Amino acid sequence: MAVVMDTRKGRILNAIIEDYIQTAQPVGSRTLEKKYFPSLSSATIRNEMSDLAELGYLLQPHVSAGRVPSHTALRRFAKDLLNGSFEDVKEEQQTRDYLYARRGQTDDLMPAAAQVLSELTSLTAIVMMPGRREQKISRVQLIALNRGQALLVLVTDSGETSQTVIRVTDRLDSDGLYAISKALTEKLSGQTLGDVRKMLDYYRQSGAEGQVLDGIAALAGRIEKQSAGETVVLGGRHNILNYPEYADITKARDFLSVLEENEQMLSVMRKTSNGFSVLIGDEIGVPGTEDCALISTSFGVAGGHRGTVNIIGPARMPYARVLSTMRLVSGILTELMGGNE
Amino acid sequence: MAVVMDTRKGRILNAIIEDYIQTAQPVGSRTLEKKYFPSLSSATIRNEMSDLAELGYLLQPHVSAGRVPSHTALRRFAKDLLNGSFEDVKEEQQTRDYLYARRGQTDDLMPAAAQVLSELTSLTAIVMMPGRREQKISRVQLIALNRGQALLVLVTDSGETSQTVIRVTDRLDSDGLYAISKALTEKLSGQTLGDVRKMLDYYRQSGAEGQVLDGIAALAGRIEKQSAGETVVLGGRHNILNYPEYADITKARDFLSVLEENEQMLSVMRKTSNGFSVLIGDEIGVPGTEDCALISTSFGVAGGHRGTVNIIGPARMPYARVLSTMRLVSGILTELMGGNE
DNA sequence: TGTTAGCACTCTCGACCGTCGAGTGCTAAT
DNA sequence: ATTAGCACTCGACGGTCGAGAGTGCTAACA
Numbered sequence A, B: 001m002a003v004v005m006d007t008r009k010g011r012i013l014n015a016i017i018e019d020y021i022q023t024a025q026p027v028g029s030r031t032l033e034k035k036y037f038p039s040l041s042s043a044t045i046r047n048e049m050s051d052l053a054e055l056g057y058l059l060q061p062h063v064s065a066g067r068v069p070s071h072t073a074l075r076r077f078a079k080d081l082l083n084g085s086f087e088d089v090k091e092e093q094q095t096r097d098y099l100y101a102r103r104g105q106t107d108d109l110m111p112a113a114a115q116v117l118s119e120l121t122s123l124t125a126i127v128m129m130p131g132r133r134e135q136k137i138s139r140v141q142l143i144a145l146n147r148g149q150a151l152l153v154l155v156t157d158s159g160e161t162s163q164t165v166i167r168v169t170d171r172l173d174s175d176g177l178y179a180i181s182k183a184l185t186e187k188l189s190g191q192t193l194g195d196v197r198k199m200l201d202y203y204r205q206s207g208a209e210g211q212v213l214d215g216i217a218a219l220a221g222r223i224e225k226q227s228a229g230e231t232v233v234l235g236g237r238h239n240i241l242n243y244p245e246y247a248d249i250t251k252a253r254d255f256l257s258v259l260e261e262n263e264q265m266l267s268v269m270r271k272t273s274n275g276f277s278v279l280i281g282d283e284i285g286v287p288g289t290e291d292c293a294l295i296s297t298s299f300g301v302a303g304g305h306r307g308t309v310n311i312i313g314p315a316r317m318p319y320a321r322v323l324s325t326m327r328l329v330s331g332i333l334t335e336l337m338g339g340n341e
Numbered sequence C: 001t002g003t004t005a006g007c008a009c010t011c012t013c014g015a016c017c018g019t020c021g022a023g024t025g026c027t028a029a030t
Numbered sequence D: 001a002t003t004a005g006c007a008c009t010c011g012a013c014g015g016t017c018g019a020g021a022g023t024g025c026t027a028a029c030a
Helices: A007-023 A031-033 A042-054 A071-083 A092-100 A106-121 A174-188 A193-206 A208-229 A237-242 A249-259 A261-268 A317-336 B007-023 B031-036 B042-054 B073-083 B091-100 B104-122 B174-188 B193-206 B210-228 B237-242 B249-259 B263-270 B319-336
Strands: A126-131 A139-142 A150-155 A161-167 A232-236 A276-282 A294-299 A304-313 B124-129 B138-146 B151-155 B161-167 B231-235 B277-280 B292-301 B304-314
Touching: A007 A031, A007 A042, A007 A071, A007 A317, A031 A042, A071 A294, A092 A106, A092 A317, A106 A126, A106 A232, A106 A304, A126 A150, A126 A237, A126 A261, A139 A174, A139 B151, A150 A174, A150 A208, A150 B138, A150 B151, A161 A208, A161 B161, A174 B073, A174 B174, A193 B161, A193 B174, A237 A249, A237 A304, A237 B237, A237 B249, A249 B237, A261 A294, A261 A304, A261 B031, A261 B161, A261 B210, A261 B231, A261 B249, A261 B263, A294 A317, A304 A317, A304 B210, B007 B073, B031 B042, B073 B193, B073 B277, B073 B319, B091 B104, B091 B210, B091 B319, B104 B124, B104 B304, B104 B319, B124 B237, B124 B263, B161 B210, B193 B210, B237 B249, B237 B304, B263 B304
Parallel strands: none
Antiparallel strands: A126 A232, A126 A304, A139 A150, A150 A161, A276 A294, A294 A304, B124 B231, B124 B304, B138 B151, B151 B161, B277 B292, B292 B304
């Protein structure tokens, strides 16, 4: 008679998965009897486990070890969680405040997001920000500091800002700087960052505001480099040291080197569209990640692009916590980057 | 007859140290003969090594392994390097540019410095910034962004800036914001950050610029928290995974946890005054760092305080490279933070 | 027909050798 | 003072063995 999945098998499988996620140890029939099913005997549980193994949900590392949930089983488990409702992340308000404080400062925000994700999940987080369409300058402003220095702030039409300190002549007071700011804004606003560089040569011949122009050029270059190209930020790399599956240092090192700017890995993550993608084991398709799970979701960015938020770690990970944390953070990022969910 | 140090012994000791720093393996007399002293026989070298051991410069992990330089020997070696001239760090210009781009943005600069240090040395870097005297506001400026938002920039009298995005009413154009900025600057400049918060309650009753004031309060709080208290930034934590002395994952973990906000560790680093401090092994005096070397130096900050720059790693580290990299970075930090060397 | 006790069987893990090789220390010769 | 030669020491490595954990199967039972 064909073996079929029934409720009790499901409950036993879930118990095995939970225990295994916690302990990283193969779980045996006696453990299950004591911890989860005192009303059943270990022999009965053994029979069910044998059926589950036949169905492909359990593996045994070797004959006299307990059973380990297969990747198939973990997939089932994670997908089930996806359909259910998400629990709230306790640290929600704190997280929101932390990230909102970095609104508009994309180069601060991405690392902060990666850090929050990795801290809340104890795993490794990867945040990818797509290259955005060419940005235009919407405003240039100089702010007086002391000692002949000024802060140059560049605002783009998508609301991102970037700043740097430059030297200016001592003669300029606050009003003078404001006048220059207005003039520069007038000249430059609406120009793309690329155009600005070309224009600068022309102005530079007038000799007047040399340092200011150099500053703008440098800053424009920086924003360009950072917004035209895709940005990839990692957080919590060394969290994996706490997982017994990486007790072997060479494994840990290999894992880390797979992460660092691995084009194959990035292209997998880029594929994520709305909603969650849960890839376990071979599904990831990147050599060296056979024992990993990669959870991805995306966030919206003004202009219709989408960035992605990713968590990677051992296939045995606290999926519930990971999913809800990621939903929280990607939601906040969408809000902050002015995109649509 | 008493054993004394002579030139040949010195040369042999240096060869042992260099080889050991490279390979992390005990070095034997035959290796020395082949790699460094083909004109001597291994037996002669053995005799010298035996003398060096008697002098306390060499240890043998066990009788049939090679010799390992003792901490005393490493100290001698490092101190010698200190007295000699420093080689230039090849990446000097790059490093300088990288850090200068963050001038005035202390919260960006510290992590950047730690990162540069750790990348150039392949070790772990710790940068400490002392709490500074209470700062005063020297300027407040609002810059229009799109969609009823503005960038609020706060400049302190020491030239540090900090910014955040706030909401403002749509009616305000650039000139309006400038007018408000001037008014706010007039009212607030010269006030300490602490005072500002108190004042805000008074203004808030007038109801006029609620969001702006909230923004200032938040920002003032942030700068305060960050400049009043000492800041500690780590870089390159996971570099240690590449060292065989941390091949055991629990050692690596222990090392990392000693680093994280360890008050004992910090107080050792705070003791650094001008010049370099080289602590090896027990000299550090922090449990768990018995096999480490801690190199510290300081940089000047406006107002006469000093921050510190530290590299920590296995006692066997490339001292020459570490020392010159640290001198470069601490020099740049002094320039950027407006302190005196 | 589902559940359970009992038992033989399998496989890993740690402890316990014995061998091998690297490296030393000593002695005697140069 | 230097060196060749040799005995000696100790860790690394590989193999063997017993203990323990956990399974699969069978037979009894509700």
